[in-house]
Amino acid sequence: MTLEGLDISILGPAMVAGVIVLATHVPLGRQVLSRGIIFIDLAIAQIAAMGVIAAQFLGVPEHGIGVQIAAAVAALAGAALLAWTDRRWPKMQEPFIGTLFVLAATGGLLLLANNPQGGEHLKDLLVGQILWVSYRQLVPAALISLVLLAIMWLRGGRLAGVLFYALFALAITVSVQLVGVYLVFASLIVPALATSGLAGKRQLVAAYSVGIAGYLSGLVLSAVFDLPSGAMIVWTLAACALLVQLLPALRAPAPAAR
């Protein structure tokens, strides 16, 4: 046990990053869960990473805005494709997402065979580390999240086909670079899963509480026990989700009660 990592200037930016990610992912997570397409975030993140590799293949510089544009364009293209398959073959959406995921992952490997320098960026994009986040980096992420939230609010939380996929793609492209793909998945699915017995505002408040409690306790425990922060937060998110099941008002209904 150690207390030296328990320092607000170390954990502060990470916590703010967590709040920014949760802001968009909690409401999106509810939709992902009700649509039954929980692995879509992994597929979109992988497509964004492949976009970055392809951009470098075409000579776009490694750093700066070009990489971000490439990631966003690829993610939006992937989202458009998935919005189309969703309309055309709604029952087949989950297998399509899985197939797209492995195609993007291995497509990246094939491109990398001739451009290995992209490999480090592929890793950067998929395993963003929450502790490396700086406040300067959080400003654009916060702005994009605010815009996405405003659009969701204007639409009354109901997002149809293409709009849902486009917003989702942009939110994932931002968050994966901040906190990595494991935390993105956990932030999206775990709070929504824990509060699936609720509806409306109550669900949102409960899901945000689970998310924030998970990030906060994960950061503190990772400092105290000197463990990697991202992995720790995934586990505390799950623990908080289990704990709220002890509150009768929040418990997910058993199948028989439905």
Added chain:
Amino acid sequence: MMKKILSALLLGLFALPACAKLQVFACEPEWGSLVQELAGDKVDVSVGTTAMQDVHQIDAKPSLIARVRKANLLVCTGAELEVGWLPQLIQQSGNHAVADGPGYFMAASQITTLEKPSQVDRAAGDVHPEGNPHFQLDPYRVLKIADGLAARLAELDAANAATYQQRLADFTTRWQAAIKRWEARAAPLKGRKVIVHHVSWIYLEQWLGMQEVGALEPKPGVPPTSAHLSSLISTAKEQGVYAIISAAYQDPKPAQWLSERTGVPVVVLPYTVGGDAQSKDLFGLFDSTIDKLLGVAKK
């Protein structure tokens, strides 16, 4: 009076308090061990990585940032080995004393590196433009780095400068004697051909006169193709390769795969301090490396 207080305060900012030890953060175990040799209990050393991990990348833990924050001196390899995480770590620590200047000691700046490309060509793989950074297994380069490091310790902690000088002299004597011993023992390895996993052994090969005839990773950081593997198999069979070298932290599967198809034995070397039970310090690391390389012939 005011002036006196002010200058005392300023002095206090720059000089270390008499009771506080110099805080050293070493990126890799070999440099932690070298600091220990040169400074003993005059400093507190903390090491950021272990021999069992690939130092090209690390998992971010809060304590890493906290340790860099309180460090007076960073001792790292440099030559872009830690480029994936050290810049972020220094930035997050907000510690300007180790961001550059005397508090920022890169071993690579003390020596000349091998394989420094005349031009950085993407097609050549994950190359380091500043040369191959895996130089801790050349004892002569280690000695040069020890010189530079002792001088840096003395610069930052003038009160103990004499101790550092004396410990450097002592280390140099023991190290030079050890080099003679290692070279005599390793004489049978001269001219032996080896295949490596990652290109992290050229300094050892050059020192001991061994010849690298192939690498499992055709380009650093890229998985091999089937054509590359079949050419490796024929190289191994035709050229009478002595051993396939893998590091303790690497996945042994590729080396074993090649060994099964060619009959050439695999030797897993500690690679750095802590890589096996014998490698408790720099001396143990070299003893163990040479023992294991010689042990191949007895198999």
